[in-house]
Amino acid sequence: MTAHPLHHVTAIAGDARRNLDVYTRVLGLRLVKKTVNFDDPSAYHFYYGDEAGAPGSILTFFPWEHAARGRLGAGETQETLFRVPAGALAWWADRLEAEGLDVSAPETRFGETALPFRDPDGMRLALVETPAAGDEPAWTTDEIPAERALRGMRGVRLLLRATGPTAAILGDVFGFQETGRDGSVIRMEATGAPYGTVVELVEAPGAMPARAGRGSVHHIAFRASDDAAQAAMADKLRQSHGLQTTEQRDRNYFRSVYFREPGGVLFEIATDSPGFAIDEARDALGKALKLPPQYEKHRAEIEKVLPGLG
Numbered sequence: 426m427t428a429h430p431l432h433h434v435t436a437i438a439g440d441a442r443r444n445l446d447v448y449t450r451v452l453g454l455r456l457v458k459k460t461v462n463f464d465d466p467s468a469y470h471f472y473y474g475d476e477a478g479a480p481g482s483i484l485t486f487f488p489w490e491h492a493a494r495g496r497l498g499a500g501e502t503q504e505t506l507f508r509v510p511a512g513a514l515a516w517w518a519d520r521l522e523a524e525g526l527d528v529s530a531p532e533t534r535f536g537e538t539a540l541p542f543r544d545p546d547g548m549r550l551a552l553v554e555t556p557a558a559g560d561e562p563a564w565t566t567d568e569i570p571a572e573r574a575l576r577g578m579r580g581v582r583l584l585l586r587a588t589g590p591t592a593a594i595l596g597d598v599f600g601f602q603e604t605g606r607d608g609s610v611i612r613m614e615a616t617g618a619p620y621g622t623v624v625e626l627v628e629a630p631g632a633m634p635a636r637a638g639r640g641s642v643h644h645i646a647f648r649a650s651d652d653a654a655q656a657a658m659a660d661k662l663r664q665s666h667g668l669q670t671t672e673q674r675d676r677n678y679f680r681s682v683y684f685r686e687p688g689g690v691l692f693e694i695a696t697d698s699p700g701f702a703i704d705e706a707r708d709a710l711g712k713a714l715k716l717p718p719q720y721e722k723h724r725a726e727i728e729k730v731l732p733g734l735g
């Protein structure tokens with residue numbers, strides 16, 4: 426069956442300006458869209474990714490200045506992993522430490538070297554050396570050359586009380602296959618795309634439930650090539666797993682349905698089209714504040730309420 430790797434990960438941040446600095450300057454991602462939370466236009470929605478904002482490269486944030494810190498627990502994404510070229514991690518460890526981030530010792534996981542760290546809101550991330558990444562095009566900055574630059578997401582780690590029901594959805598609906606087990610961690614992988622192909626399931630039967638807040642992942646999204654593929658997955662969820670998705674919502678840059686998987690994690694299925702170039706030229710992505718049509722007439726008020734980024 427066709428595999429449906431990750432499309433994006435969406436998380437909650439605190440201070441908007443600090444979030445922008447960490448993900449663009451420190452980590453070197455491109456800000457591909459600056460818009461507002463469609464359900465709360467007094468808050469930003471930032472999209473970071475590769476040069477084009479390709480599916481699987483996208484990490485998005487809702488920065489809420491006064492959000493309380495989240496607490497990691499069952500039914501939540503524990504870690505978001507990005508790909509870097511082989512040999513880049515020692516340089517990254519020094520850089521992230523020099524920037525005051527909380528960096529852990531490198532770990533070997535399923536034969537790959539990962540560098541876990543946290544952003545200033547406590548969000549758990551890791552950089553993973555992926556040999557193929559070095560040959561791929563890179564979004565570079567003054568501080569980060571191509572041989573070190575991030576190349577899209579590797580994937581995510583989910584923390585679950587039981588992994589079986591979640592693994593069944595990943596396999597049956599999204600086309601992931603189990604490729605390894607290490608203690609309480611199961612690795613599942615999708616084929617057919619460079620980015621977002623790994624979902625690891627960490628079983629923690631005694632874990633407390635997650636409490637969402639600053640530093641928490643809000644949801645993860647899987648790719649659908651088009652509306653028909655999305656509808657087929659929604660049908661399969663309903664018929665084979667008894668799970669109902671939401672109605673389709675237009676997110677301007679993709680169209681989405683949502684459902685809570687059996688382990689408690691909020692899953693989304695997002696279309697690849699139309700993408701981020703729909704309202705901005707590719708070389709100007711992320712430069713202007715973009716508003717969906719329903720908010721354009723309130724632009725002046727919205728701009729007054731949003732925190733300054735300068």
Ligand code: ZN
Pocket residue numbers: 433435644645646693
């Ligand atoms: Zn989303």
